[in-house]
Structure formats: structure tokens, C-alpha cells
Amino acid sequence: MQRVRTFCAVLLPAMRCRIHLLIAATWALSLSLPAQELDVGRIFEDRNLAPVGQLLAKGDYELCARMCESAIQRGMKAPEWRLMRLRALMNLGQETLVRDEAQLAIKTFPENMELLMLQHENALRLGRQDIATQCLTEINAAAKAKPAKERTAQE
Numbered sequence: 001m002q003r004v005r006t007f008c009a010v011l012l013p014a015m016r017c018r019i020h021l022l023i024a025a026t027w028a029l030s031l032s033l034p035a036q037e038l039d040v041g042r043i044f045e046d047r048n049l050a051p052v053g054q055l056l057a058k059g060d061y062e063l064c065a066r067m068c069e070s071a072i073q074r075g076m077k078a079p080e081w082r083l084m085r086l087r088a089l090m091n092l093g094q095e096t097l098v099r100d101e102a103q104l105a106i107k108t109f110p111e112n113m114e115l116l117m118l119q120h121e122n123a124l125r126l127g128r129q130d131i132a133t134q135c136l137t138e139i140n141a142a143a144k145a146k147p148a149k150e151r152t153a154q155e
Contacts, residue, residue, distance in 0.1 A: 045071075045078045052084055061088040079109045086118050090125075098122045099131070111142040 048071070055064040068085035082105040089098045102119040109115055116139045123131035 041077070045076050045081075048076075049078065049080050049084075053080075056084050056088055059091075061091045064088040065092065079105070079112050079115060082109070083114055083118065086115075086122075090118075090122060095122055095126050099126060099128070106138070110138075111145060113139065113142060116142060 052064055052067050052071075055067070065085050065088035068081045068088065071081045072085065082101070086098050086102055086105070089095075089101070099119075099122055102115065102122060105115050106112070106119060116135055120132050120135035120139065123129075123135060
């Protein structure tokens with residue numbers, strides 16, 4: 001109730017001037033922000049993922065791999081950074097590096113189906129049936145852990 005009184009006390013004189021009205025509206029919105037708590041880091045990641053994905057789609061694999069590596073080192077948490085890096089490295093023919101980095105990524109994101117499938121694909125490329133079989137076991141375990149209603153068509 002105190003916030004409403006304070007807001008009205010600020011709003012009425014502010015109506016005389018547009019600038020004051022904008023300041024009052026901004027101030028009022030800032031009071032409600034703690035309840036919503038925006039994930040600024042995730043928004044930043046989402047905005048930067050698309051341009052790097054376009055590099056991958058264009059075939060600029062080396063630059064894509066370097067940018068993804070930089071993003072991962074800076075603490076970007078989205079698994080898409082690792083996925084794009086691994087895809088770029090696979091296209092560059094660096095399967096052994098993909099194998100090592102995929103294992104690290106799966107430790108961070110153990111139930112990410114795309115990472116598991118990418119690791120499986122890479123293991124088949126390398127002729128490593130033991131890793132491919134282990135990947136299939138992990139994929140099945142991850143699929144069973146997720147309820148059917150929450151699964152996407154790809155999963």
C-alpha cells in the first residue's frame with residue numbers, strides 16, 4: 001500500500017511533463033522487477049547464439065569453433081555452445097578432439113539428448129563401438145528419466 005501512495009504522489013505532478021511521466025513509469029517498473037527477476041545472462045546468450053549458428057550454417061567452421069570456445073571459457077552456460085563447437089570440429093575433421101570435448105560436455109549436461117547423439121555419431125565415425133554402445137545406454141537412460149509429456153519430437 002505504501003508503494004501505491006508513493007507512486008501516486010510522484011505520478012500526479014509528473015503528468016504535467018512527459019519526461020517526468022517517463023521517469024515515474026520507469027521508477028514504477030523498477031519496483032516490480034525484483035518479483036520477475038530477468039535472466040540477463042540467458043537473454044545475452046540467446047542473442048549471440050543465432051549469429052554463431054549462422055556461421056556454422058555458412059560453413060565457416062573454424063571461426064564458429066573459436067567463438068564457441070571463447071563463449072564456453074567466458075562461462076556461457078547454454079549447451080548449444082558446446083553443440084555448435086562439436087559440430088564445427090566434426091566438420092573440420094577433428095574427431096578425436098570432438099570425442100574428448102563431448103565427454104566433458106556430457107558430464108556437464110548428462111541428459112542432453114543432442115549431445116549424447118552427437119557423441120554417438122562421432123564414436124561411429126571413429127570406429128569406437130564401445131563408446132557408441134555406452135552412448136546408446138546413456139541415451140536410453142536419459143529418455144526414460146524424462147516423462148513422455150515433456151519430450152520433444154526429436155527426443
